[in-house]
Amino acid sequence: MKRIIIDREKCDGCLNCNVACISAHEEGSNFYTVNLGSVDSETRNFIKFDAKTGYTPIFCRHCDEPECVLSCMSGAMEKDLVTGHVKYDESKCAACYMCVMNCPYGVLKPDNKTRTKVIKCDFCEEKPDGPSCVKACPKQAIEVKEISR
């Protein structure tokens, strides 16, 4: 499967990946028009920062044993056996948020605006050239690589 591989040392916290993610999930939006102040603007990836640890890129791993899928009571979260990615179907989701509780890496979150869905990386599945965050990273701190399973 393809996974976004992270080289933490290369990350300098520019947050281009955040902007790219928000923009990719907002219809008609691009780098120049994206409204970062909007309540709809939610990023599926995070860069945590503190003085001791430096920049820490937190991106959905689409885990081999995804806890979010195992905790999903609606069938909204599913591991795609062909691509290996964890897919999320908003229309099925009942917003119980057990996936938020069970993701050991704190990647998942409820949507801020309505609390009726989960904000989850979709690997930009519909974009022919792959995840927008990876394309936006000026440091090549994140790269898509084929992982043997």
Add this chain to the structure above:
Amino acid sequence: MKIVIIGASAAGISAAKTIKTSEPDTQIVIISKEDHIHSRCMLHKYLGHERDVKGISFVHENFFAENNITWLKNTTVVDLDTDKKFVRTNDNQAIYFDKLLIATGASYFIPPIPGLREAKNVYGFRDLKDAQLLDSECKTAKNAVVIGAGLVGMDAAVALLERGLKVTVIEMMNGIMGLQLDEKSSQAYQQLFEEHEAEFLLSDKVTSVDLDEAGKGKTIHLTSGKSVCADVIVIAAGVRPSFDFVERSGIATKNAILVGDDLQTNIKGIYAAGDVIGISGIWPNAMKQGKIAAINMLGEKLRYEDRYALKNTTNFYGLTTLSLGNINPKPEENFDVLIREDRNNYQKIVMKSGVIHGVIIQGNINSTGFWQYLIKNKIDVSGMDKDVFDLSYADFYKVDSNSGEYLYAI
């Protein structure tokens, strides 16, 4: 190999999926009393008319056909022969197996209160059938009484309110969802429910129920001397594992079906998972148990180790809460209780000597999944040199260099 699974909820379906993923040629028969696969966690959405039967399913529409699984619906198991390896169904079929998974779940319990068990308008809120019966009552009923303000009771209440009934909730404890919340976080929900016209009778208990000439419970009497009128009564006072059919089979039980770490019963080749084993009553754990039992039925030797069950998320009226572990410590336990709050958020951490024992995060629960890991693995955070409320997965960050998966650096 032929595997028979009794029960088609979290544990049963998760087991079937696991088996079909790793060994698709395995023959599977699922026996279930339901005729629609559904998630009990979504019953309130059905009763509240937000979703139909299809909308509360947690499997694909053609799940059984796609996976080549035989599904005996509307069928219950009445007997089990562990020597000859077959189960007998209510319609007198003998279904033989090489391996068996018992995932029959639990059933609601009606306390022995005079009038309550006899009343014809008392319903649980456990299965689709319960929700369907309640749905038809809702067409004429005006006053609903919910006995028990746990998660199930509040799910029922939210749906009944949605249907326009007058809802009164009776609870023995002094707050709602008392196992999942503390006073402050509980009151936040109570207030929201009250804004939606729910009434609460807390620290009170039902003593008797008066029946009308049709046998319906009409007046509910309480310890406090108060009484409440009811057209329909929902009982949400706990559940009991369902395993009547194993009584004569030699399978060891003690209020639940007993299993080893491999989720096998005392009889070789017979496994049990989910609410019926009484270890925890929550969906994610049942799913994981189903998965592990399935892998073991296929010949592996996995142990069920992720047993942590004191965990919940709540979402009513858009107020979200995560609660984990011991959130209402007793004074003699000598825990440190830390609180951080603002006008939209309430956070509480219960800890001792650097180890976190309980957490409540109400309001913004973004990225809070790591707390469960810290609590269940008893991670000492005393050397972290930062405010404990500011911890995140970043403080334990580690990446597996081969797979790119995350690990915990501890």
